[in-house]
Amino acid sequence: MRELSLNVMDVAQNCITAKANVVTIEVIESDKKDFLDIYVKDDGCGMTKEQVESVIDPFFTTRKTRKVGLGVPLFKMAAEQTGGTFSIDSTVNVGTTLYAHFIKSSVDMTPLGDINSTVKILIQCNPDIDFLFSYTTDHGSFTLDTKELRGILGEDVPLNTPDVLEWIDGFLEEQTNNIHGGATP
Amino acid sequence: MKSLAELQAIRDKAKLELNMRHENPDAIRVLVGMATCGIAAGARPVLNAFTEEVAKRKLQDVTITQTGCIGICQFEPVVEIEIPGEDKVTYVKMTPEKVAKVVNDHIVNRNVVTEYTIGAYK
Numbered sequence: 001m002r003e004l005s006l007n008v009m010d011v012a013q014n015c016i017t018a019k020a021n022v023v024t025i026e027v028i029e030s031d032k033k034d035f036l037d038i039y040v041k042d043d044g045c046g047m048t049k050e051q052v053e054s055v056i057d058p059f060f061t062t063r064k065t066r067k068v069g070l071g072v073p074l075f076k077m078a079a080e081q082t083g084g085t086f087s088i089d090s091t092v093n094v095g096t097t098l099y100a101h102f103i104k105s106s107v108d109m110t111p112l113g114d115i116n117s118t119v120k121i122l123i124q125c126n127p128d129i130d131f132l133f134s135y136t137t138d139h140g141s142f143t144l145d146t147k148e149l150r151g152i153l154g155e156d157v158p159l160n161t162p163d164v165l166e167w168i169d170g171f172l173e174e175q176t177n178n179i180h181g182g183a184t185p
Numbered sequence: 186m187k188s189l190a191e192l193q194a195i196r197d198k199a200k201l202e203l204n205m206r207h208e209n210p211d212a213i214r215v216l217v218g219m220a221t222c223g224i225a226a227g228a229r230p231v232l233n234a235f236t237e238e239v240a241k242r243k244l245q246d247v248t249i250t251q252t253g254c255i256g257i258c259q260f261e262p263v264v265e266i267e268i269p270g271e272d273k274v275t276y277v278k279m280t281p282e283k284v285a286k287v288v289n290d291h292i293v294n295r296n297v298v299t300e301y302t303i304g305a306y307k
Binding site for chain 2: 001002006009010013069070071074114117118121124125148149152153154156157161162163164165166167170171174
C-alpha cells in the first residue's frame with residue numbers, strides 16, 4: 001500500500017462486512033509530538049478473542065475466494081515499521097476498534113495520502129451506512145458526520161447523489177486546507 | 186466556504202430531478218474491485234475517474250460502486266460493467282487514463298473496448 005489512506009479504505013471494508021451502522025474514522029496527527037494516530041471503529045458484529053488473534057495472521061480470512069487475508073496484517077506492518085503500535089479491541093455484538101499509532105518522522109513512515117478520497121468513496125459506495133470522519137492536526141480539527149448531512153437532505157435524497165458528493169468533496173478539501181495552516185497537505 | 190445551507194439547496198434541486206435512479210432496474214452498473222488487492226493495485230483513482238467522467242457527461246442511470254475480490258488479483262484493478270440484457274464485460278489492469286475510452290465507447294456507444302478486456306490478456 002502506497003498510502004495509509006488506502007489501508008483505511010481496506011480495513012473500513014471489514015466494518016461494512018461486519019454490518020456496521022456507523023463507521024468512525026479518526027485521524028490525529030501532530031508534527032510537534034511526532035505521531036499520527038488512526039482509529040477505525042464500527043458498531044458491527046464484533047469478533048471473539050480467538051478471531052481477533054487470528055485476523056493478524058495473513059493466512060486467516062473469512063472470505064471464500066482466496067486463502068489469504070492481507071488487509072489487517074498490512075496495516076499492522078505499516079504502523080509497526082515506524083516503531084509505532086497496532087491494536088484491535090473487539091466485543092461480539094458491540095463492535096470493533098482498530099487503532100494504529102505511527103511515528104511520523106520514521107524513515108519507514110508511509111504517507112497518509114488522500115484520506116479525503118477514501119472517505120468520499122466510502123460514502124459514495126455505502127450510502128446506507130453512516131460515517132463519522134474527524135481529522136485533527138496541530139492547527140485545528142474538523143468533523144464530517146453523514147448523519148448530520150442525512151438530516152438536512154431528508155429521506156428522498158441519497159448521500160451518493162452526484163451534487164452531494166461534490167459538496168462533500170469540496171467541504172473536505174476546504175477543511176483539510178484549514179487544519180494544515182492553509183497550505184495544501 | 187461549504188455551508189450546510191448550500192447542501193439544502195442541493196437537496197431541493199435533487200428532489201426536482203429525482204428519477205428513482207438508485208432503484209432503476211435498467212441502470213448500468215460499473216463495479217470496481219476494491220478488496221486489498223484492488224486497492225493496492227490502484228483501484229481508487231480508477232473509481233474516481235469513472236465518477237468524474239459520468240458526472241462530466243451527465244449520464245443518468247449509471248451506478249458506480251465497489252465490489253470485493255473476484256479472485257483474479259493479478260489482473261487488478263478490475264472493473265466489471267453490467268448493462269441489462271447484455272453480457273457482463275470484465276476490464277482488467279485499468280487505469281484512470283483508460284476510463285474515458287471505456288465510458289465513451291462502451292457505456293455511451295455500446296461498443297466493448299476489447300483490447301482492455303480480460304480476454305485480451307489471457
